[in-house]
Amino acid sequence: MLHEVSVCKIFSFDAAHQLIGHKGKCANVHGHTYRLEVVLKGRPVTEEGRSDEGFVADFGDIKALVKARIVDKLDHAFMAKGDEPVLETLEASGSKVAVLSFRTTAENLAGYIAYTLKTSGLPVYSVKLWETPTAWAEVLAADIPEHGPAYCLNGGCDL
Numbered sequence: 001m002l003h004e005v006s007v008c009k010i011f012s013f014d015a016a017h018q019l020i021g022h023k024g025k026c027a028n029v030h031g032h033t034y035r036l037e038v039v040l041k042g043r044p045v046t047e048e049g050r051s052d053e054g055f056v057a058d059f060g061d062i063k064a065l066v067k068a069r070i071v072d073k074l075d076h077a078f079m080a081k082g083d084e085p086v087l088e089t090l091e092a093s094g095s096k097v098a099v100l101s102f103r104t105t106a107e108n109l110a111g112y113i114a115y116t117l118k119t120s121g122l123p124v125y126s127v128k129l130w131e132t133p134t135a136w137a138e139v140l141a142a143d144i145p146e147h148g149p150a151y152c153l154n155g156g157c158d159l
């Protein structure tokens with residue numbers, strides 16, 4: 001069996017953010033229940049008798065890695081670019097924050113997640129991030145520059 005197969009693992013996390021400068025309601029501090037769809041693509045393992053025989057990647061291993069690298073960091077956090085006035089108060093009060101150094105749009109977050117997972121060794125094909133039940137952004141791993149999204153070059157992304 002030499003053909004490539006796509007597999008997908010779906011996650012959910014709750015997070016708050018604030019789009020400073022947004023013309024509408026997203027300029028306020030607000031939150032979303034994000035739905036994250038991680039798609040991997042590859043050839044299923046062919047060696048007989050292995051635990052992962054027939055798998056592109058074990059769903060359990062995907063879950064553990066995405067949880068450790070993404071979900072545990074962002075779930076119930078305030079996702080900050082770093083220039084939000086509320087950030088200092090949140091940090092001082094011990095509230096969970098994830099300072100990402102980029103504007104926390106669905107587009108940027110999807111790119112950040114795709115690049116983080118790709119550099120963690122997963123054969124990522126795409127990452128789709130639903131910000132609301134009616135709005136998502138998707139990044140194909142093949143479209144990410146070698147050194148990551150532009151905002152990562154400025155020391156952002158804490159990779």
Ligand SMILES: Nc1nc2c(c(=O)[nH]1)N=C([C@H](O)[C@H](O)COP(=O)(O)OP(=O)(O)OP(=O)(O)O)CN2
Pocket residue numbers: 019026104105106107131132133134135
């Ligand atoms: N291209 C983008 N546009 C917007 C983003 C984004 O990340 N990328 N983000 C926001 C806000 O953060 C927030 O998600 C509001 O989005 P919106 O779809 O307007 O939310 P609603 O609650 O109004 O959704 P409905 O399902 O239409 O009620 C804004 N834009």
Ligand SMILES: [Zn+2]
Pocket residue numbers: 017026030031032131
């Ligand atoms: Zn929002």
